[in-house]
Amino acid sequence: MSYIICKNKLLEQLKKINDSNVLGRSANLANLLSYLIDNEIKRIEQGSNTTNSPKEIEIAIAVFDKSADFNVAEDASVRVHVSRLRKKLQDYYQKQGCKEPIQLSIPVGEYKIEVVQTNKLETNRLQTISRKFGLNKSLIAVLAASLLSVITHFWLVKTAKPAKQTQVNTQQVNTIWQQFNFGQTSSLIVLGASKNQASKSHILALKNILSLSNDFRYTPIKFTDELTTKDLKQQNVIYIGHYQNLGLLSSFIQDSAIKYNSQTNTLTTLDSATEYTAPENTQQQYIDYGLFAKLQGPRKNTLYILSGFTDSALLWLSWFSTHNKQSENEQISFTLPQAIEQADNYQLLFKVQSIKGADIDAELISALEF
Incomplete structure (x- = not known):
């Protein structure tokens, strides 16, 4: 089944991120990342095309052992940890994980893992640049193909x-x-x-x-x-x-x-x-x-x-x-x-x-x- 491949790739990324030490000694960040990846795996296994972000109170209870009366309005610890994890993921994929075929990120304002293929990131980047410069769609396609060929080259060449x-x-x-x-x-x-x-x-x-x-x-x-x-x-x-x-x-x-x-x-x-x-x-x-x-x-x-x-x-x-x-x-x-x-x-x-x-x-x- 196709979802097993996706699940394995997510778990592989989780292991690589944990092994990279980018999270340091923070058990909170490690547990939060595991929780969010588990949520994404459940969505894949259910065959859902949409991702429902867990609520802040759900994360507080499941990850940080808070009680059911936890007040998200008075305690920003969940938001703080999600923000820290978002930055740690960015750091990882800028450095140790820069050649990974997929990247994990946390969209701003949400509590979910987003999986993006690296070549899609480069294509979106070029499309953003092209729109800014007022280029037509045919030129965007040509440039995107050229850029993706360069990225593929960098993946294949071993030094x-x-x-x-x-x-x-x-x-x-x-x-x-x-x-x-x-x-x-x-x-x-x-x-x-x-x-x-x-x-x-x-x-x-x-x-x-x-x-x-x-x-x-x-x-x-x-x-x-x-x-x-x-x-x-x-x-x-x-x-x-x-x-x-x-x-x-x-x-x-x-x-x-x-x-x-x-x-x-x-x-x-x-x-x-x-x-x-x-x-x-x-x-x-x-x-x-x-x-x-x-x-x-x-x-x-x-x-x-x-x-x-x-x-x-x-x-x-x-x-x-x-x-x-x-x-x-x-x-x-x-x-x-x-x-x-x-x-x-x-x-x-x-x-x-x-x-x-x-x-x-x-x-x-x-x-x-x-």
Whole structure:
């Protein structure tokens, strides 16, 4: 019977969560989780399509040994423990359980376990992003399929040494991310576009970046005009967009080794004083200049900037930054100086051969540490 498989999967998740020590020594949280999972198993065994959340008083009596006259209005202990358990489950699936095929959660305001397949979470995440950017359904489907293929790849690839918690597995992707913390509360992705005007290339580049870490399903995404100075002080930031939409981030570029002039729409390298201009005609073959920068923020946080004059640079940079430079299947024809990758502040400038917004090939023309 199909419900036995589902039941076994729930019990397997329960064991893994208990073994992970994410609940600590709290018998209350362990008992509460077991109780909620038992309720979900009963629903499955009964063949019900709806889940009736147990009442607060029922949990108080069954889990915490309260008497029948327990007053939920005066004692918030059940709500407090449910809230704590909800956070513990989120912590588990961000870290130890990030590769689990299903995830358990407790919806806000309810007292029940919700089971969600990981690929469904990623699809819902992409659909939310797409609605925010005003994309059509066909593009949503294409992007969802692309993202799910990336997630499947990460499930199948086995590495000799697991990634550190809340950090990217740098054995699978480019090592330039090895010092970036991908935790839920410390990261922010900024799209250099106006609201509802993000291009298809913005979203494709974003999809590549989202493939870096499971933690990105919880990471907020903002547009440039939504970025605040508080964000720049408290979070690691990844910017994906054109130079002209850098906004608050432009001041960090101005203090770096490769400067952007918004008046002339040009880049200048300080080491050689070479000037690179934006392409005039993007309908034919043209040259774009893409900048990948790692900068130290105002409070020792990290800022990563993927920028260019046109979309083609964004596509190239997102591909380059999310692929292992040692890959046997997709070779990168240049090698970054090892010292650069370890630096707190560096900039890589690429010459990107392009046609109609798509990248054809690229070469590294400048690597500066400052």
